[in-house]
Amino acid sequence: MVGRKSLKGDYCPSARSLDVIGDWWSLLIVRDAFEGLTRFSEFQKSLGIAKNILTDRLRTLVSRGILEAVPAGGSGSRTEYKLTAMGRDLFPVMVALRQFGERHLFGPGEEHSVLVDREKGLPVALDIRTQDGRTIGPDETMLLKILEEE
CATH class of the missing domain: 1.10.10.10 (Winged helix-like DNA-binding domain superfamily/Winged helix DNA-binding domain)
Structure with a gap:
């Protein structure tokens, strides 16, 4: 192995x-x-x-x-x-995985658990934002890679 x-x-x-x-x-x-x-x-x-x-x-x-x-x-x-x-810093990761599953892995009307805030019972949603607060997606980002020395 x-x-x-x-x-x-x-x-x-x-x-x-x-x-x-x-x-x-x-x-x-x-x-x-x-x-x-x-x-x-x-x-x-x-x-x-x-x-x-x-x-x-x-x-x-x-x-x-x-x-x-x-x-x-x-x-x-x-x-x-x-x-x-x-470990608590993994919360956004877990929410992102949940949202992916909700969007892509359940059929229309198929029941699933829902993550809600304790105070008002509203569903939790995660989005990606720049430091100035703009919502962005993968098409608006780029990865700045470190060049490895050979």
Whole structure:
């Protein structure tokens, strides 16, 4: 089996971000953490993931700074997993993935969960803006690449 190539030193911020996230199980764990899940058993029940895979993904998310493992209240040795500031910065990523799915992966009238703000119950929408506040799309952007030395 071929090992996964590390993108830790890549010049591309997207590649480095994917190196930290790892895989889709990890993003689903992060999604559940945003929903308030904190315990191993809660993640396992929500995702239906094998315990060994969940253990590995939680360990990786903690080591990469996305989650922190904190002792759960009480006298037991239980651990809770909480989003760090770095993990909370994944919120726009999760909203963008959700919006992509809503737009392209559900049929007309097909029901799905909806992300709403707590105060007014209005659906959440994410858009991309320049520093001066203008909404832009991919046709109005360009990537300034770093030239690699040979």
